[in-house]
Amino acid sequence: MNDEPELRRDPVTGRWALVAPERARRPIALSGHEPHGLTNGERTPCPFCAGQEHDTPNEVFAYRAPGTTPNGPGWQLRIVPNKFPAVRQPVPASRPDESGAGEMELFTSAPATGSAEVLIDCPEHVDNPTRLSDEQFGAVFRAYRERMAALAADPRLAHVAVFKNVGAEAGASLGHTHSQLIATPVVPALVRTEWDCAAAHHARTGRCVFCDIVERELADGRRVVARSAHFVAVTAFAPRFAYETWVLPVHHEARYEAITDAATQDLAVLLKRVLRALDVVQHTPAYNWFLHTSPLRAGAPPHYHWHLEILPRTARPAGLEWGFGCHITTAAPERAASELRAAEAEPERQG
Amino acid sequence: MNDEPELRRDPVTGRWALVAPERARRPIALSGHEPHGLTNGERTPCPFCAGQEHDTPNEVFAYRAPGTTPNGPGWQLRIVPNKFPAVRQPVPASRPDESGAGEMELFTSAPATGSAEVLIDCPEHVDNPTRLSDEQFGAVFRAYRERMAALAADPRLAHVAVFKNVGAEAGASLGHTHSQLIATPVVPALVRTEWDCAAAHHARTGRCVFCDIVERELADGRRVVARSAHFVAVTAFAPRFAYETWVLPVHHEARYEAITDAATQDLAVLLKRVLRALDVVQHTPAYNWFLHTSPLRAGAPPHYHWHLEILPRTARPAGLEWGFGCHITTAAPERAASELRAAEAEPERQG
Numbered sequence: 278m279n280d281e282p283e284l285r286r287d288p289v290t291g292r293w294a295l296v297a298p299e300r301a302r303r304p305i306a307l308s309g310h311e312p313h314g315l316t317n318g319e320r321t322p323c324p325f326c327a328g329q330e331h332d333t334p335n336e337v338f339a340y341r342a343p344g345t346t347p348n349g350p351g352w353q354l355r356i357v358p359n360k361f362p363a364v365r366q367p368v369p370a371s372r373p374d375e376s377g378a379g380e381m382e383l384f385t386s387a388p389a390t391g392s393a394e395v396l397i398d399c400p401e402h403v404d405n406p407t408r409l410s411d412e413q414f415g416a417v418f419r420a421y422r423e424r425m426a427a428l429a430a431d432p433r434l435a436h437v438a439v440f441k442n443v444g445a446e447a448g449a450s451l452g453h454t455h456s457q458l459i460a461t462p463v464v465p466a467l468v469r470t471e472w473d474c475a476a477a478h479h480a481r482t483g484r485c486v487f488c489d490i491v492e493r494e495l496a497d498g499r500r501v502v503a504r505s506a507h508f509v510a511v512t513a514f515a516p517r518f519a520y521e522t523w524v525l526p527v528h529h530e531a532r533y534e535a536i537t538d539a540a541t542q543d544l545a546v547l548l549k550r551v552l553r554a555l556d557v558v559q560h561t562p563a564y565n566w567f568l569h570t571s572p573l574r575a576g577a578p579p580h581y582h583w584h585l586e587i588l589p590r591t592a593r594p595a596g597l598e599w600g601f602g603c604h605i606t607t608a609a610p611e612r613a614a615s616e617l618r619a620a621e622a623e624p625e626r627q628g
Numbered sequence: 629m630n631d632e633p634e635l636r637r638d639p640v641t642g643r644w645a646l647v648a649p650e651r652a653r654r655p656i657a658l659s660g661h662e663p664h665g666l667t668n669g670e671r672t673p674c675p676f677c678a679g680q681e682h683d684t685p686n687e688v689f690a691y692r693a694p695g696t697t698p699n700g701p702g703w704q705l706r707i708v709p710n711k712f713p714a715v716r717q718p719v720p721a722s723r724p725d726e727s728g729a730g731e732m733e734l735f736t737s738a739p740a741t742g743s744a745e746v747l748i749d750c751p752e753h754v755d756n757p758t759r760l761s762d763e764q765f766g767a768v769f770r771a772y773r774e775r776m777a778a779l780a781a782d783p784r785l786a787h788v789a790v791f792k793n794v795g796a797e798a799g800a801s802l803g804h805t806h807s808q809l810i811a812t813p814v815v816p817a818l819v820r821t822e823w824d825c826a827a828a829h830h831a832r833t834g835r836c837v838f839c840d841i842v843e844r845e846l847a848d849g850r851r852v853v854a855r856s857a858h859f860v861a862v863t864a865f866a867p868r869f870a871y872e873t874w875v876l877p878v879h880h881e882a883r884y885e886a887i888t889d890a891a892t893q894d895l896a897v898l899l900k901r902v903l904r905a906l907d908v909v910q911h912t913p914a915y916n917w918f919l920h921t922s923p924l925r926a927g928a929p930p931h932y933h934w935h936l937e938i939l940p941r942t943a944r945p946a947g948l949e950w951g952f953g954c955h956i957t958t959a960a961p962e963r964a965a966s967e968l969r970a971a972e973a974e975p976e977r978q979g
Contacts, residue, residue, distance in 0.1 A: 283960075285866035289837055290825045294866040295948075295956045363948070363956045383840055384865050438954065440947030448946020459948060466953030474641050486640055489734055514735050515636035515645040517950075567951025588950055595799020596791030597646075597714070597810060599868075599939055600918025602817030603789065605646045605714045609634075 282365055282389035284463060286381065292466040295389050297363045325453035327352070327400035334358040337394060338424055340416055354416050355397045356424055356458070362393035364461060387462065391434060396420055396456040404452040405561070406443065407553045414545035417456065419538060421568065424458055426534050429573040434460045436468060436572050439533075444563025446590045464572050471569060472581060479580035487582030488529050490514075495527075500610050502554070502617045505547040507540045512610040512617070518592055519608040520559055520617070522551060524585040531577040533570035548585070554621035555589060558613075564589040633716055633740035635814060637732065643817040646740050648714045676804035678751035684708040688745060689775055691767055705767050706748045707775055707809070713744035715812060738813065742785060747771055747807040755803040756912070757794065758904045765896035768807065770889060772919065775809055777885050780924040785811045787819060787923050790884075795914025797941045815923050822920060823932060830931030838933030839880050841865075846878075851961050853905070853968045856898040858891045863961040863968070869943055870959040871910055871968070873902060875936040882928040884921035899936070905972035906940060909964075915940040 282297035324332035330348045338356040345351025365388075398406065399413050406414065425437050441456040442449040464472075478486040494500055494511045502510040502522055513521040524547065530536070536544075548566075555562065570583035591606075598604050633648035675683035681699045689707040696702025716739075749757065750764050757765070776788050792807040793800040815823075829837040845851055845862045853861040853873055864872040875898065881887070887895075899917075906913065921934035942957075949955050 287864075287866040288841055289829075290821055292866065293954055294868065295954060296867075296958075296960055297956055298958050298960060300956060300958045383837075383844060438948055438952045440951045442946045446944070448944050448949075457947065461954070465948075468952055470641055470953070478640075486734075490639055493734055513638075515638040515643065516647075517645065565947040565950055567947050569951075586951065593797070593799050595793045596808065596916040596918050597789055597816075598799075599916055600791045600920075600937065601789045601819060602821070603644055603646060603812070605648055607647075607649050609647055609649060 282363065284364075284387045284389045284461070286385040288383045288385075290466070293461075293463045295363050297389060300361050300363055323402055323451065323453050325395075325397045325451060325455060326402050330355075333395075333397075334360060338420065338427075340420070350400075352400060353413065354399065354420055356394050356420060357397070359393040359395050359457070363459060364389045364391035364393050366390065366392060389461075391459065391461040392428065393460075394424065394458045396424070396458060398454045398456070402452075403454050405556070406441070406454045407549055407556060409454070409549075411542070411546055411549065414549055415542040418536070418541035418544055421456070421458070422534055422536055422541065425570075425573075428458070428460045429534065431460075432574070433462055434573055435462050436460065436464045438465060438567070440565055440567035442563075442565050444590070446563035447565050447588075449563075468569060468572065472572070475580045475582075476578075485529055485580055485582050487525055487584060491525050491527055500614045502614050503547055503550050503621055505543050507543045508547050510547060510551045512614040513586075514610060516606050516610055517594075517598075517604040518588050518590065519606040520555060520562075520589045520591055520613045521606075521610075522555070522587045522617070524548060524551070524587070525582065526584070529579070529582055531571050531575075531579075531581045531583065533568055533583040535577070544585075550621050551587070551617065554617040555587070557620040557623070558616045559589055559591060562589045562591060633714060635715075635738045635740045635812070637736040639734045639736075641817070644812075644814045646714050648740060650712065674753055674802065674804050676746075676748045676802060676806060677753050678703070681706075684746075684748075685711060689771065689778075691771070701751075703751060704764065705750065705771055707745050707771060708748070710744035710746050710808070714810060715740045715742035715744050717741065717743060740812075742810065742812040743779065744811075745775070745809045747775070747809060749805045749807070753803075754805050756907070757792070757805045758900055758907060760805070760900075762893070762897055762900065765900055766893040769887070769892035769895055772807070772809070773885055773887055773892065776921075776924075779809075779811045780885065782811075783925070784813055785924055786813050787811065787815045789816060789918070790921075791916055791918035793914075793916050795941070797914035798916050798939075800914075819920060819923065823923070826931045826933075827929075836880055836931055836933050838876055838935060842876050842878055851965045853965050854898055854901050854972055856894050858894045859898050861898060861902045863965040864937075865961060867957050867961055868945075868949075868955040869939050869941065870957040871906060871913075871940045871942055871964045872957075872961075873906070873938045873968070875899060875902070875938070876933065877935070880930070880933055882922050882926075882930075882932045882934065884919055884934040886928070895936075901972050902938070902968065905968040906938070908971040908974070909967045910940055910942060913940040913942060 280298045285294050322329050327350050334357050335348055336355045336357050340353040342351040398417050421439050428437050437458055437460045439458050475486050500511045508524050509527055510522055510524045513523055566587045568585055571581050631649045636645050673680050678701050685708050686699055687706045687708050691704040693702040749768050772790050779788050788809055788811045790809050826837050851862045859875055860878055861873055861875045864874055917938045919936055922932050
């Protein structure tokens with residue numbers, strides 16, 4: 278291959294990987310291992326701050342004050358193409374056919390096409406998302422919905438990965454709080470696995486496994502961190518990292534795109550409570566959150582249920598995790614939930 | 629739960645995780661982010677060095693000079709129980725029945741029983757495995773075989789994870805070169821996935837997918853790093869980390885335990901060549917290696933083929949990797965192989 282990014286399929290497990298040599302050139306403003314890292318230093322202005330719109334590609338979506346001009350000031354939230362994308366426009370005319378995996382070549386690759394976008398949460402240089410106002414936080418979740426719906430209109434795309442990296446240890450290369458949306462012509466391995474397993478559970482029991490989890494967790498209570506009108510936050514029963522927390526809609530909802538404005542606001546307020554508690558209990562850890570929802574245009578099946586997973590970097594995975602997929606954590610999820618509940622109940626500290 | 633370690637099954641995907649609160653107490657001698665980290669400092673003698681045998685639990689296996697006493701000096705290699713185990717003796721009378729996954733409780737857990745052992749490669753304080761002599765390196769692979777065969781005799785165990793962490797970034801907590809053997813009553817997620825996918829490939833094609841890979845890689849040559857009488861080392865076609873390298877037996881071999889003494893020595897010499905090249909090209913990176921082989925007492929099926937995977941920590945996985953299982957790397961595997969071949973051909977540098 279030359280330096281064009283490629284999607285490659287692992288010949289044994291079918292897991293898709295991205296090989297993107299150009300990404301090696303992206304600037305890394307977050308150095309070392311500071312937990313969040315204020316990087317609006319002397320040497321370079323932050324490209325995500327208000328007034329630096331010329332440092333990013335042209336916006337594809339924004340919430341702005343009436344009468345302001347795209348790519349100028351006056352915005353509350355912007356989505357711009359990633360300057361160092363893992364995937365690239367244009368999307369090809371057809372996408373890899375994953376239905377007949379058995380018929381694929383042993384070594385299957387495809388141009389890494391799709392879109393890679395950055396959602397800048399706010400114009401101020403804020404590094405910790407819990408410092409966003411409830412209104413700003415809610416806008417992030419409405420923008421996820423709008424942009425996913427727009428991308429779903431392109432039949433050549435199969436999935437949009439929506440996630441946030443907070444802190445250098447969690448992979449953030451800039452401190453200014455932001456999310457990423459990466460749309461690909463293939464469905465990523467973990468979404469495929471979750472989808473298939475949930476379908477198998479439904480075939481066996483006639484029920485959605487996530488609805489079962491919600492019902493059992495609410496009845497049991499030991500792993501419940503917080504509850505709102507539409508959502509419940511629970512520590513994961515079999516976590517990959519200590520304090521791993523899932524936020525699920527209480528009622529069955531297969532597709533994130535169907536979320537109402539009221540529910541996005543409810544989600545934002547709940548998530549802020551959970552993240553603030555995590556900051557207190559784990560001393561502002563680095564973390565990721567990611568949205569797991571149905572693949573694009575997969576309908577609203579009875580077996581799948583969208584949810585948000587929060588993965589704090591509370592340990593350093595080693596051979597057992599990377600080599601065998603078996604994670605070791607050192608805090609029981611029940612204890613983690615109890616600590617988070619206690620922190621969550623405290624009055625907010627001055628930041 | 630109290631502080632007893634537990635195995636827990638993720639209710640959605642079936643992935644087993646270990647919750648082991650006691651592990652939080654293990655000493656971490658490797659601090660910060662030094663690549664390998666000589667830790668035989670002033671404050672505490674290294675518990676893995678000759679003369680410190682009283683610092684480890686009693687050995688369960690050793691290569692020693694004739695006439696020397698267990699747990700005293702005179703050894704070339706020792707295997708001892710992990711002082712801070714993720715799993716514990718005794719193994720229960722029965723193990724979780726994974727055949728009827730559909731019948732399992734939504735939240736399934738089991739005592740985290742099994743064995744966790746540390747293989748100390750050599751009595752001297754060597755931190756980089758490439759500094760071992762060929763004889764010492766070969767002994768490590770013979771000891772893997774002996775110990776796996778011994779553990780296979782216990783019908784309550786289902787799998788032995790054999791792996792090595794080199795460097796703090798790869799999860800090593802002590803610098804003195806060592807491996808780990810963790811035997812569990814369940815089969816870890818990645819081994820299960822590989823096994824199932826390989827079985828599906830065999831059912832479709834009548835062939836072992838790893839034999840197919842070996843044949844195609846040898847014919848193509850672009851990803852071949854090194855070759856020996858019994859083995860070939862290739863960079864992974866769809867890597868998780870740049871420079872990820874797999875070492876496979878050239879001829880079909882389902883079970884590692886069947887390896888001959890001659891083949892262990894051939895493997896050791898080949899692996900040293902590959903690791904030395906990786907040290908040159910990536911400046912002594914942290915890495916893991918892990919052995920993927922058939923579960924215990926699974927026979928020698930035609931669809932599975934043991935191999936060793938080397939995972940250098942050449943990047944920091946973020947939301948796309950942890951959240952979606954889609955890895956981004958920035959070096960093409962063909963270029964990585966070419967660089968490793970070139971480094972491998974150079975005369976050995978003075979360390």
